[in-house]
Amino acid sequence: MDHHRSMAAAAMSMFSRNKQKKDGERSSSSGNQETAAAVPPGMRKGPWTEEEDAQLVWFVRLFGERRWDFLAKVSGLRRTGKSCRLRWVNYLHPGLRRGRITPDEERLILELHTQYGSKWSRIARSLPGRTDNEIKNYWRTRTRKQKAASQAKAAASASASSSSTVTTTASCYGSPSSGSGRLTAASSSAVNESALRESGGGDDEDDAELDEASTTAASQHRHQQQQQEESSYTMDQFWNEIAAADAAASYMMVDGWGGAGHPAAAEPPVPSSPVWEYCSDYSLWRIDDEEYYKKMLDAS
DNA sequence: AAGCCTCCCAACCGCTATTTT
């Protein structure tokens, strides 16, 4: 098993990030919460350690991305299959693109969200290397900011009704706390195509493959983006509209948005393949699963 | 320097859909 370890470690070196250390540290303090109801007794939950990651990577390479419960068992990880899958999909999977959402991705997300609603996994399929979780988190942050901004705006206009009609997009885009500088207004208004190519185009081969896979939608969106740029339709305006829509929805609680009448519900059924179906060749090597399953089960 | 605040994101939960037995 020693060479397994070293291979796993080698695999992990691909994925190790600064956060890893943090997770490890956290897990020492809070990772041993085993009492939660949803997690069977004896199972770990909370942040993953580097060792666990390495172990998971190794066994996923061995058995493939399925039978997560089985994989969790034979790997010796005291984790649920569900937890293993999540860790793999959201963090360990090769081809994941890390870092900030680029302006182009931002715009694509907006486009797709108007099209699909909160179907994050569907949206993620058009954003190579991004996970549904990532996009979901991003969207949540953005909409929250926008809502806060629009509320502030509404409050301001209520107090000073006559002079408040003139608002700048910058003031809307930047949250009240926009001074933090975490996400600058430049990221929205200074959108250009080269930004994406710079950040995404030069990525690894997985990304290239993924890019190919999400061709039509992406190219359509690009086209639309160009049109939008030509008509000077900025991200600020996009987000303002989203905020406005959210505000309206919160008033009306229409049965459409997010429910059966949602535009997403009217779309033709989409194949439920995960985003990674397009890059299933990442495995270093493959084995006959059936044979191994049997062996492992017999052994256990 | 310290406390506060916001953002980011990993990870969990509950539920549904799909596949296997």
Place this chain on the structure above:
DNA sequence: CAAAATAGCGGTTGGGAGGCT
């Protein structure tokens, strides 16, 4: 065909990082 197992999805939470006052 039904039940069980598995996979996947969307919503939510909590903690760390870092900027601001």
